[in-house]
Amino acid sequence: MNIILLGYPGSGKGTQAKVLSQKLGIFHVSTGDIFREELAKKTPLGQEVVGYLSAGRLVPDRLVLEVLKSRLSAETRGLLFDGFPRTVDQAEGLDNWFAGRSQSIDAVVFLNVAEGEVIKRLCARRTCSACGKIYNTISSPPAKENVCDACGKPLTIREDDKPEVVTRRIQVYKDQTEPLLAYYRSNGNFYEADGGLTPEAVAEKVAALLKR
Numbered sequence: 001m002n003i004i005l006l007g008y009p010g011s012g013k014g015t016q017a018k019v020l021s022q023k024l025g026i027f028h029v030s031t032g033d034i035f036r037e038e039l040a041k042k043t044p045l046g047q048e049v050v051g052y053l054s055a056g057r058l059v060p061d062r063l064v065l066e067v068l069k070s071r072l073s074a075e076t077r078g079l080l081f082d083g084f085p086r087t088v089d090q091a092e093g094l095d096n097w098f099a100g101r102s103q104s105i106d107a108v109v110f111l112n113v114a115e116g117e118v119i120k121r122l123c124a125r126r127t128c129s130a131c132g133k134i135y136n137t138i139s140s141p142p143a144k145e146n147v148c149d150a151c152g153k154p155l156t157i158r159e160d161d162k163p164e165v166v167t168r169r170i171q172v173y174k175d176q177t178e179p180l181l182a183y184y185r186s187n188g189n190f191y192e193a194d195g196g197l198t199p200e201a202v203a204e205k206v207a208a209l210l211k212r
């Protein structure tokens with residue numbers, strides 16, 4: 001099964017993708033995580049994308065598609081895309097790549113969250129520097145301030161969750177990613193879930209949609 005999660009940055013794609021990929025036994029592909037890992041390891045790819053990430057701009061389509069194809073060519077499990085595609089050109093690139101592998105997209109799930117809510121969430125987001133667990137200082141704070149409940153390491157604010165970058169990311173989403181809703185909506189396997197609920201409630205809704 002191949003699934004795409006769509007939605008604003010901060011709409012809960014990463015959180016839902018972790019739950020869903022485990023539940024369905026499919027591979028969670030987060031292009032944002034791939035780029036952040038490369039950046040942390042200071043690889044040539046990391047150096048190439050650092051400017052885009054810290055400014056909240058999109059990495060060029062050609063590069064995103066190249067990285068994904070090389071990473072996923074040997075993957076035999078189903079794929080759960082989180083943060084990809086982000087432009088219509090990426091979506092077309094994915095369609096072509098899947099067509100060449102006799103694969104297709106089984107479901108596109110849009111997590112619908114109001115713009116004001118995602119801005120609040122992004123500004124309150126804290127991420128564990130070691131294990132990557134995600135917290136929200138308002139709705140799901142750690143037991144001890146700034147310390148990860150799971151591994152005891154310090155929590156950090158993602159560079160691109162700083163307010164000035166958040167504003168740019170929201171605008172980039174509206175300009176370049178939102179057109180994907182129309183691209184996929186006509187396909188018959190497009191589902192929409194209220195992403196404004198608790199993560200547990202959203203997970204239930206998404207699971208129910210996918211059962212259809």
Ligand code: AMP
Nearest residue numbers: 031032052053057058059064083084086
């Ligand atoms: P995310 O963690 O999905 O919010 O992604 C963080 C940043 O990585 C984005 O703001 C972009 O700079 C870059 N990025 C992640 N996925 C993509 C993509 N599919 N296309 C272009 N840039 C991306």
